[in-house]
Amino acid sequence: MKELTKAEEEIMQILWDLDSAYVKEIIEELPDPKPAYNTVSTIVRILQQKGFVDHEAHGKSHKYHPLLSKEDYTKTFMKGFVKKYFSGSYRQMVSFFTKEENLSIRELEQLIHELKKESNE
Numbered sequence: 792m793k794e795l796t797k798a799e800e801e802i803m804q805i806l807w808d809l810d811s812a813y814v815k816e817i818i819e820e821l822p823d824p825k826p827a828y829n830t831v832s833t834i835v836r837i838l839q840q841k842g843f844v845d846h847e848a849h850g851k852s853h854k855y856h857p858l859l860s861k862e863d864y865t866k867t868f869m870k871g872f873v874k875k876y877f878s879g880s881y882r883q884m885v886s887f888f889t890k891e892e893n894l895s896i897r898e899l900e901q902l903i904h905e906l907k908k909e910s911n912e
Contacts, residue, residue, distance in 0.1 A: 793841050794868070802834050803843060803857065803864070811847075811856035 795803060805820045806812060814832050818825055835855050838844045843864075846853040877883040889899055 794871070795838075795843070795864075798834055799838055799841075799843075802831065802838060803861075806844060806855060806857045807861040811854050813849075813852055813854050817855075 801821070802817060805817050809816065809820070812820075814828060814835060817835070818828065818831050821831070835844065839846065839855070843857065843859055844855045845858050846855045873879060873881055873884050877887065885899075888894075894902075
């Protein structure tokens with residue numbers, strides 16, 4: 792799976808939130824200053840070429856929807872992130888973020904407990 796650029800990811804976040812949208816609706820969700828219609832339209836077409844979105848034709852307009860769930864993209868992205876920055880070691884990643892965020896052992900244990908509880912539900 793190809794990585795998304797910052798602009799592509801911003802558009803995907805909106806499509807994941809809205810489930811489907813016309814370019815005009817995507818632009819409404821973007822922060823000011825709003826990009827040009829053609830800019831957003833081009834990014835959406837690139838996302839379609841990369842296989843991240845598809846569209847339904849409504850007259851001359853197209854309504855776009857994600858082909859990939861946010862969860863699936865996140866899993867793939869995180870695997871690549873851990874491989875690239877932490878030599879594939881989730882242990883190194885957790886250690887890094889534990890130190891970076893000044894998490895205590897107790898907080899880390901509580902987080903692990905919560906994750907276990909969620910996975911058993």
